[in-house]
Amino acid sequence: MRFPLALSAKIAKHIIRNKLKGVKKFPLVLQLEPLHTCNLTCTGCGRIREYSTSLKDVMPLEDCLASAAECDAPMVSICGGEPTIYPAIEELVAGLRQQGRIVYICTNSARMRQKIRDWLTRTYSPATEPKIIALLAAGLITEKEAAEIRQAKSDGRPSIAPTKWLYWNVHLDSLEHIHDLIVEREGVFKECIAAIKMAKILGYQVATNTTVFKETDMQEVEHMFDYVSNLGVDGVTISPGYDYDAAKVDMVKRGKAKPEEFFLTRKMTHEKFAKVVEWGQKYPLLGTPAYLEFLTGKRDLHCTAWAIPTRNVAGWKAPCYLMTDGHYPTYQEMLAKVDWDKYGVFAGVVRDPRCENCMTHCGYEPTASLGIDTKRGDLWKILKYNFGPRPIRITDVSHVDAFNGVSSGRGHITGKNPGRP
C-alpha cells in the first residue's frame, strides 16, 4: 500500500466522524511551526523572512501540544524553520505520538543524522550492533560516532525512534547542483542522501518534499524521483512554488532575482506538472489523484486552506501557510472569524489577487479528500490510489547523474567554477 493501512484508516475515521457530526470545516493536517530559526537560507523561503524579527522566539512545548489537541488533526507536520533545531523536538514528537497523531518532521536534513545517532545512543544494546556495523560499512557514521553510540549514555530524554506513525520528510528540490543552488549551500544534497540512507537502514519511514520553481528542470525532478525510489523512500510529495508576498518582497530586497523569473504562474504550473498523473503510478507520490489532476489543469478545486492550518509563534495564521492576514488565538476562532469565501481561485474566478497563481498542496490537496468538488469515480480512484500496491522500487538508476554539483567539481557558490547553470 502507498500509505500504511493503520494510518489511512485513522484519517478515514476522522473524516467520517466529522461528516457524521455535520461539521462543515475541520482539519486534516496541522502545520506546526514551533520556531522559525533555520540553519539554511533557501531562495524563495518566506518563513525565515516573514518572521525574521522572531527568529529567537520558540513556541513553548505545552503550547505546541495544546494546539495539536485543540485542532485535533490526525496528522501533524512539524515544520518551521528547521524543526530539529527546536530544543524540545524529541519531547514534542513523543507528546504528539501520545495524542495518537501521525507525525511528519519536515527537515532540510542538516541535523537529521545527529538526531538519529541520539536515538541510537539512548537506546543502545548489543542487539544494535549489526546496525552499527551496517552504518559504518556504508560510511554513514564514523568510528568516533560509533564509539560514542556504544557508550549508551542516556540523559533520560525521549528519542525520535522508528515507527510507522512517523515520517522524516526531507526537503529535496532536485539533484545536487540545483538543490544546493536553491538552498544556497553546497553539500546539503549530499547530506540529504546520507540521512535518507541512514534512516532507511534503521527502519524509519522517509518521504521527500519537492517544490517546483520556474527554473526547475522537470526531467531532472523525474531523475531525482528515480534516485530516491531506488533508495527505498516511502513517499514523495511535490508542489508548485508560488509568488506569495513575503518571499517576493525578500527576493526583490536582496536583488537575488525578479520574482516573475523565479515563481510559477498557473499556466506554467500546468505545463510543469504535465506528467504528474503518470508519476503517481510510477513513484510513491502521496496525496490524492484529484490534486494531481488539478495540477495538470484538468480540473478545478476550491481552496480549503482551513483543512491544513498553520500554528506558529504568533498564533493561528490565517488564511493559510503562505499568506498572512492575521493570527488568531485558537483554531476554532480562526475558523469562525475568517471569511474563507474570499480566498482561492475557482472556475477562472480569482477571489483574491494574491491567490491568482497559487496551486499549492496546502490550499488544494485536501479538497477532494473532504468530499468537496468530487466527480463521479473519484472515490474509486482515491481507494485504488491509496489502498492499491505501492509503485515498484526503481532498480536501475545508472542514467541518473545525482552528484552533478560540487561533488563532481562543479562548485557554484564557493567552489572553483562559480556561476549559475
Ligand code: SF4
Ligand atoms: S530549510 Fe526550510 S525553513 Fe529553512 S530556509 Fe530552507 S525552506 Fe526555509
Ligand code: SF4
Ligand atoms: S489559494 Fe488558498 S492556499 Fe493559496 S494563497 Fe490563496 S488562500 Fe492561501
